[in-house]
Amino acid sequence: MSQIASRLEELGIVLPAPVAPIANYVPYARIGRMLVISGQLPLGSDGKIAPAHIGKLGPHSPIDGAREAARLCAINLLAQASAALGDLDSITQVVRLGGFFNVASDFDSLPQAMNGASDLMAALFGERGRHARTTVGVAHLPLNALAEVEAMFEVA
Amino acid sequence: MSQIASRLEELGIVLPAPVAPIANYVPYARIGRMLVISGQLPLGSDGKIAPAHIGKLGPHSPIDGAREAARLCAINLLAQASAALGDLDSITQVVRLGGFFNVASDFDSLPQAMNGASDLMAALFGERGRHARTTVGVAHLPLNALAEVEAMFEVA
Amino acid sequence: MSQIASRLEELGIVLPAPVAPIANYVPYARIGRMLVISGQLPLGSDGKIAPAHIGKLGPHSPIDGAREAARLCAINLLAQASAALGDLDSITQVVRLGGFFNVASDFDSLPQAMNGASDLMAALFGERGRHARTTVGVAHLPLNALAEVEAMFEVA
Numbered sequence: 001m002s003q004i005a006s007r008l009e010e011l012g013i014v015l016p017a018p019v020a021p022i023a024n025y026v027p028y029a030r031i032g033r034m035l036v037i038s039g040q041l042p043l044g045s046d047g048k049i050a051p052a053h054i055g056k057l058g059p060h061s062p063i064d065g066a067r068e069a070a071r072l073c074a075i076n077l078l079a080q081a082s083a084a085l086g087d088l089d090s091i092t093q094v095v096r097l098g099g100f101f102n103v104a105s106d107f108d109s110l111p112q113a114m115n116g117a118s119d120l121m122a123a124l125f126g127e128r129g130r131h132a133r134t135t136v137g138v139a140h141l142p143l144n145a146l147a148e149v150e151a152m153f154e155v156a
Numbered sequence: 157m158s159q160i161a162s163r164l165e166e167l168g169i170v171l172p173a174p175v176a177p178i179a180n181y182v183p184y185a186r187i188g189r190m191l192v193i194s195g196q197l198p199l200g201s202d203g204k205i206a207p208a209h210i211g212k213l214g215p216h217s218p219i220d221g222a223r224e225a226a227r228l229c230a231i232n233l234l235a236q237a238s239a240a241l242g243d244l245d246s247i248t249q250v251v252r253l254g255g256f257f258n259v260a261s262d263f264d265s266l267p268q269a270m271n272g273a274s275d276l277m278a279a280l281f282g283e284r285g286r287h288a289r290t291t292v293g294v295a296h297l298p299l300n301a302l303a304e305v306e307a308m309f310e311v312a
Numbered sequence: 313m314s315q316i317a318s319r320l321e322e323l324g325i326v327l328p329a330p331v332a333p334i335a336n337y338v339p340y341a342r343i344g345r346m347l348v349i350s351g352q353l354p355l356g357s358d359g360k361i362a363p364a365h366i367g368k369l370g371p372h373s374p375i376d377g378a379r380e381a382a383r384l385c386a387i388n389l390l391a392q393a394s395a396a397l398g399d400l401d402s403i404t405q406v407v408r409l410g411g412f413f414n415v416a417s418d419f420d421s422l423p424q425a426m427n428g429a430s431d432l433m434a435a436l437f438g439e440r441g442r443h444a445r446t447t448v449g450v451a452h453l454p455l456n457a458l459a460e461v462e463a464m465f466e467v468a
Contacts, residue, residue: 254446295450
């Protein structure tokens with residue numbers, strides 16, 4: 001079993017079947033050693049978004065729901081990378097994550113929420129998982145999802 | 157006539173003169189085989205935004221206007237790429253599109269609207285047009301445009 | 313003294329200590345000749361955001377505050393690049409800036425505000441500072457900052 005597959009198992013994470021794009025584009029594209037993954041939504045292993053991960057964040061929204069949504073986006077990013085590469089061990093660096101959260105007004109815990117995605121990359125890839133990132137609150141997201149995360153990986 | 161130029165003609169698309177940036181930056185930059193194009197607005201062939209492509213999307217906004225705005229952004233991206241490269245045939249892959257829509261509250265058809273850009277790339281470039289993408293709704297855009305799209309191309 | 317360091321001095325700019333990420337990620341990552349810098353906030357040289365650079369932009373917000381916020385984001389990007397590279401002279405091209413402004417409703421001067429970042433790159437790097445960029449208004453930003461700017465540099 002590959003190294004990252006072992007860590008996924010230790011973390012109790014089963015990668016879902018990669019989600020088909022909900023419109024006319026593809027989940028990933030490569031340029032040289034860079035693998036670019038399309039923005040992923042917090043779909044669960046059943047391919048649906050749980051009600052807890054739909055809607056807009058406000059000043060009193062719990063951080064946990066937003067953090068879990070970001071983590072699910074990251075799991076879907078990994079599912080796409082796995083489909084692209086066959087083996088996540090060929091990822092030599094998580095280069096960048098872009099996190100978009102669906103915000104109605106203020107939600108002051110955007111960085112903490114985005115850690116749901118970043119922490120997973122660090123847990124799985126160690127030093128290779130240390131990435132640059134940009135986190136913003138946006139006015140709306142596809143399917144009214146709570147979060148969307150895109151990624152750029154360096155591959156061997 | 158180049159292959160892509162022929163397809164543009166078949167589709168009845170005339171690339172406009174590339175639009176000068178509305179502020180202190182340039183329309184594109186290259187790094188290795190990657191061509192990065194600045195976010196483009198839905199300017200028409202007269203260099204102006206039609207009233208139908210200005211303003212914010214809401215729950216009842218028609219999809220067609222947003223889709224057409226995205227398509228115009230894509231045409232302006234191609235005009236910039238053409239100015240950068242001389243010939244769109246040197247594009248070996250459309251790597252990524254980033255789509256931003258101007259949303260007042262909810263607009264549930266963001267992916268369908270973004271297809272206005274993606275469909276054009278697919279129609280022009282075929283397999284080479286299959287790109288990763290990220291689509292979000294934002295709180296405002298320059299000139300209060302309905303849409304803005306940026307691109308990353310791989311070039312020969 | 314290096315060329316860019318001299319220009320910084322001429323402009324009266326002292327790069328601050330690079331800001332530690334406010335969550336679990338790193339300030340930059342490299343892939344080949346590309347240096348990707350995480351989104352930076354308009355922190356001052358004391359590591360804090362001035363009250364003038366916090367909050368949301370509206371139709372009557374002064375451009376100057378937003379422009380100065382973008383300029384501070386750019387200074388923090390340069391501080392991170394300097395920490396990554398040791399010497400800003402190894403930057404061969406500013407490839408792309410991504411600008412996000414915290415907008416409550418309309419703020420029609422997004423491009424002029426973003427020039428606070430772009431003008432600084434042009435002043436420092438000359439031809440090498442001519443970059444692609446994307447500017448959008450978003451619904452919220454970490455720390456309720458007025459602006460956040462991310463960057464992609466080509467390095468020798």
